[in-house]
Amino acid sequence: MGIKKNNDINLSVNLSVNLGKVSLINPLITASGTCGYVDELDDFLDINQLGAFITKSITIKPRLGNDVPRIVETDSGMLNAIGLANIGVEKFIQEKVPMMERYKTPFFVNIAGQTIDEYLAVADKLSQCRRIAGLELNISCPNVKQGGITFGTDPALVRQITTEVKKVVRDKILVVKLTPSVTDISAIARAAVECGADALSLVNTFTAMVIDIETQKPVLANRTGGLSGPAIKPIAVYLVNKVYNEVAKPAGVPIIGGGGIRTASDAIEFIIAGATAVTIGTGGFINPDCAVKIIQGIKDYLRRQNITAVAELIGSLK
Amino acid sequence: MTDSPPKKGVFNATVLMNRSLGDKFCRLTLELEKKANIPFSHASAGQFIEIDISKLALPAEKLIPQHLSDSAQRDIILRRPFSFADIDCNNDTTVVEILYCVLGPATLRMKTLKIGDSVNFIGPLGNGFKIPENRKLALLVAGGMGAPPLIHLAKVLKKQCPDTELIAFVGAKALAGLAFFDIETSKLKKETDIALGEFSRLNIKTFISTDDGSAGVKGFVSESFKNWLTKNKPDDKDTIVYACGPEAMLSATAAISSQFKLPCQVSLERRMACGTGLCQSCAVKCRDKANGNTIYKLCCKDGPVFWSDEVVWE
Numbered sequence: 001m002g003i004k005k006n007n008d009i010n011l012s013v014n015l016s017v018n019l020g021k022v023s024l025i026n027p028l029i030t031a032s033g034t035c036g037y038v039d040e041l042d043d044f045l046d047i048n049q050l051g052a053f054i055t056k057s058i059t060i061k062p063r064l065g066n067d068v069p070r071i072v073e074t075d076s077g078m079l080n081a082i083g084l085a086n087i088g089v090e091k092f093i094q095e096k097v098p099m100m101e102r103y104k105t106p107f108f109v110n111i112a113g114q115t116i117d118e119y120l121a122v123a124d125k126l127s128q129c130r131r132i133a134g135l136e137l138n139i140s141c142p143n144v145k146q147g148g149i150t151f152g153t154d155p156a157l158v159r160q161i162t163t164e165v166k167k168v169v170r171d172k173i174l175v176v177k178l179t180p181s182v183t184d185i186s187a188i189a190r191a192a193v194e195c196g197a198d199a200l201s202l203v204n205t206f207t208a209m210v211i212d213i214e215t216q217k218p219v220l221a222n223r224t225g226g227l228s229g230p231a232i233k234p235i236a237v238y239l240v241n242k243v244y245n246e247v248a249k250p251a252g253v254p255i256i257g258g259g260g261i262r263t264a265s266d267a268i269e270f271i272i273a274g275a276t277a278v279t280i281g282t283g284g285f286i287n288p289d290c291a292v293k294i295i296q297g298i299k300d301y302l303r304r305q306n307i308t309a310v311a312e313l314i315g316s317l318k
Numbered sequence: 319m320t321d322s323p324p325k326k327g328v329f330n331a332t333v334l335m336n337r338s339l340g341d342k343f344c345r346l347t348l349e350l351e352k353k354a355n356i357p358f359s360h361a362s363a364g365q366f367i368e369i370d371i372s373k374l375a376l377p378a379e380k381l382i383p384q385h386l387s388d389s390a391q392r393d394i395i396l397r398r399p400f401s402f403a404d405i406d407c408n409n410d411t412t413v414v415e416i417l418y419c420v421l422g423p424a425t426l427r428m429k430t431l432k433i434g435d436s437v438n439f440i441g442p443l444g445n446g447f448k449i450p451e452n453r454k455l456a457l458l459v460a461g462g463m464g465a466p467p468l469i470h471l472a473k474v475l476k477k478q479c480p481d482t483e484l485i486a487f488v489g490a491k492a493l494a495g496l497a498f499f500d501i502e503t504s505k506l507k508k509e510t511d512i513a514l515g516e517f518s519r520l521n522i523k524t525f526i527s528t529d530d531g532s533a534g535v536k537g538f539v540s541e542s543f544k545n546w547l548t549k550n551k552p553d554d555k556d557t558i559v560y561a562c563g564p565e566a567m568l569s570a571t572a573a574i575s576s577q578f579k580l581p582c583q584v585s586l587e588r589r590m591a592c593g594t595g596l597c598q599s600c601a602v603k604c605r606d607k608a609n610g611n612t613i614y615k616l617c618c619k620d621g622p623v624f625w626s627d628e629v630v631w632e
Contacts, residue, residue, distance in 0.1 A: 065614055068588060068599075070598070071590075071591050072589070073392075075392060077395070082597075082598045230395065282395075284592070285396065285397075286370070287328065288328065288596075
């Protein structure tokens with residue numbers, strides 16, 4: 001770590017990190033499904049200030065999504081069951097991918113499907129788009145009846161889907177997004193890494209339920225939903241650290257960590273735990289410009305700690 | 319990156335007034351910070367803001383109504399959407415009025431806002447009521463807590479379309495449910511015969527109905543609307559209907575408007591997290607006019623005001 005005088009406000013700090021061969025100007029990334037396709041945040045922040053952008057999930061055909069209610073607030077969190085509503089890969093490539101040209105930010109596209117063939121078809125089409133830096137494989141969505149989380153809870157299926165998708169992604173980075181709703185997340189992470197994942201993303205939401213006691217029915221039309229927000233942060237930090245120690249560090253594979261990040265100190269915890277980059281999801285619903293404030297907060301922290309590069313902080317947990 | 323100035327943003331406001339109106343209703347008056355002036359000078363009736371409630375305190379325990387004592391203990395993290403009852407842009411100052419009803423832990427916290435307190439909000443959000451040209455008659459149909467955006471719309475219409483005649487139909491469960499309005503009673507008349515100040519001051523003829531008959535005519539507002547249409551048969555090319563209220567009342571109003579071939583705009587309500595189209599929570603089932611397919615639009619971004627014939631009423 002850099003040795004400079006204490007609390008040097010002029011200390012130049014390097015926020016850049018690398019996800020495989022993709023270089024990020026800082027570790028802040030939008031979490032899939034919380035920041036739209038491309039330009040939806042424009043009124044609130046300059047997307048060029050973000051380290052990277054991960055789009056909402058894209059599927060082979062357009063999906064309407066679930067009936068309402070699709071969300072319910074909980075103490076320090078919320079449940080969502082959107083059901084992967086999206087415009088489908090054709091329209092996404094026609095209408096949204098060209099918009100990416102307006103920005104310098106690397107774009108990752110989250111992909112989902114009901115069968116391995118669907119994942120492959122979407123991955124193949126998107127891998128032909130020059131502007132896309134990588135794909136995030138969503139094998140962890142708790143809110144669809146087929147596919148999604150069923151792939152992400154079985155190591156054998158994770159091996160199969162990662163191996164197959166890796167063959168079609170060409171030069172793109174392949175990120176595998178993990179569900180926390182498993183007994184041993186490291187077993188899933190190991191399966192993904194051994195089959196070619198260039199980075200791991202964790203955690204997706206926790207499967208959960210809220211009951212309306214007046215009607216004795218679940219509040220969400222989908223009955224269950226995914227819990228996100230500050231309520232899950234300590235569990236997510238723990239899981240990132242576990243996967244970092246047991247899988248990612250030995251394999252030299254970066255982690256995109258997230259779950260309940262709202263402030264710079266939240267983000268820093270994830271980085272210390274082992275995350276190379278961090279995602280903002282629910283926090284952005286509350287404060288759409290929070291990513292920009294977090295970037296500044298990380299800079300201030302590094303200066304206070306006399307650390308010259310955020311990369312030095314990754315996995316620095318004592 | 320857009321070259322035009324932002325149409326919406328995260329802003330602060332100062333509380334000018336937060337006054338109770340009857341048991342459950344309150345009027346919150348906010349002066350917006352200067353940089354919100356430009357976006358709000360272009361805001362329309364029916365748009366809304368998302369207020370950050372998470373840092374507001376609860377009222378003292380003895381002031382918490384019994385029926386909210388359980389839910390009052392819930393933490394709030396998500397913002398809450400509110401439409402405007404008025405936006406007043408004068409010189410350099412923008413003042414907005416919000417009428418709210420204390421229904422749960424969030425609005426209970428809002429009651430503790432005091433003069434001078436700071437409020438953080440996102441806005442203006444969504445699409446408001448569209449005002450087509452050359453309409454001689456505008457019919458406003460308000461049910462219960464749906465009144466605020468129509469109060470705002472009435473003021474805007476009076477200013478922008480002075481030649482358009484306005485008629486209001488206002489319904490509530492009971493007299494107490496009309497507390498959003500400045501109620502004027504005349505001692506010479508019977509108790510149910512009241513006027514609503516916001517509309518009477520603008521010379522808007524108003525038909526009141528309550529479910530229990532405690533004010534105006536006994537019955538649903540949609541019935542009173544239908545009776546008037548049956549009697550007066552307004553020309554469909556000259557008339558427009560604007561409605562806001564509970565979904566069942568909007569559904570009835572939409573069906574009646576369609577029966578009389580009148581174009582109708584409705585302001586809908588949904589559970590929402592972000593208010594900006596990101597979370598996709600506030601889906602509204604609509605019909606794709608091009609091919610008849612069912613699609614979901616978003617209440618926050620595509621609405622909250624929709625043409626009633628595009629919504630799939632269930």
